[in-house]
Amino acid sequence: MKLCSNCDQLVAEKITTCPSCGSEIDKGRTHIDDYRIVDVLHEGYASFLCHAVRERTDEQVMLRLFTPNSGVQGDVAVRLMRELIDLKKLPEESFVQHYSIRCSQDKTWYRVSEWIDSESWGSLLASGSLNDPQTVIDLFYQMASILSILHQKGYMIPHLILNDIIVFKDHKQRLKIKIDYKLSRFFDPKLDRPGPMLNKLLICHSDIINRRPFDFRTDIWSLGKVFVELLTADLECTDFHAKVDNLELPMN
Numbered sequence: 287m288k289l290c291s292n293c294d295q296l297v298a299e300k301i302t303t304c305p306s307c308g309s310e311i312d313k314g315r316t317h318i319d320d321y322r323i324v325d326v327l328h329e330g331y332a333s334f335l336c337h338a339v340r341e342r343t344d345e346q347v348m349l350r351l352f353t354p355n356s357g358v359q360g361d362v363a364v365r366l367m368r369e370l371i372d373l374k375k376l377p378e379e380s381f382v383q384h385y386s387i388r389c390s391q392d393k394t395w396y397r398v399s400e401w402i403d404s405e406s407w408g409s410l411l412a413s414g415s416l417n418d419p420q421t422v423i424d425l426f427y428q429m430a431s432i433l434s435i436l437h438q439k440g441y442m443i444p445h446l447i448l449n450d451i452i453v454f455k456d457h458k459q460r461l462k463i464k465i466d467y468k469l470s471r472f473f474d475p476k477l478d479r480p481g482p483m484l485n486k487l488l489i490c491h492s493d494i495i496n497r498r499p500f501d502f503r504t505d506i507w508s509l510g511k512v513f514v515e516l517l518t519a520d521l522e523c524t525d526f527h528a529k530v531d532n533l534e535l536p537m538n
Contacts (some may be wrong), residue, residue, distance in 0.1 A: 298329045318390050332356035346401040358395045369469040380432045382466040404454045411519045428463040437502050444500040446508035447483045
């Protein structure tokens with residue numbers, strides 16, 4: 287991730303010329319306030335996801351730096367701060383903890399969240415770690431249980447995708463689940479450019495396509511889509527109903 291020294295535009299590492307003002311950019315950003323950026327994990331249209339360390343405490347955190355394209359400023363930033371109060375009510379053992387929304391000295395808005403040394407779903411599938419039926423059933427049970435907690439507290443997550451489900455190993459090397467719940471999935475729908483996984487959900491979910499009111503069944507369908515993706519080891523599938531018909535589930 288780089289920051290244009292002339293206009294403060296955030297750009298990807300490979301960009302050498304600022305798309306906003308045309309200035310040459312030769313150095314990536316290494317700090318924001320008192321956080322040192324260790325690694326850029328994802329570069330998106332609306333935000334950058336970074337692994338960082340707070341230098342005065344050595345605390346590892348996850349930072350989401352919002353680009354000007356995100357629309358996070360003014361009223362939107364205030365709304366996110368209010369929503370953070372609600373998010374902190376969710377149990378920390380089941381949900382990714384988000385600590386604060388801040389504006390840096392150079393006027394970049396960012397969110398500070400807990401750091402989780404997570405596993406990649408793609409790597410787990412490729413390694414065969416999910417071939418064990420008991421492992422998969424346990425993961426599904428964890429996902430459904432966390433969704434149930436969310437429902438009991440009066441929340442839902444209709445746009446649930448696999449990227450929102452964080453998998454990691456505990457101290458006994460067991461796979462555990464946390465959900466990264468987002469009250470504001472879209473900061474400004476007019477400016478939104480969803481990633482491939484979210485876009486796939488937007489074009490195949492019947493409630494979304496038909497503009498039906500969302501309820502708790504909406505995110506249960508989305509969770510079912512996640513189940514199919516993992517059971518078939520196909521994260522690119524689009525015909526989920528056909529995939530379900532062809533599933534051969536192991537019987538114990």
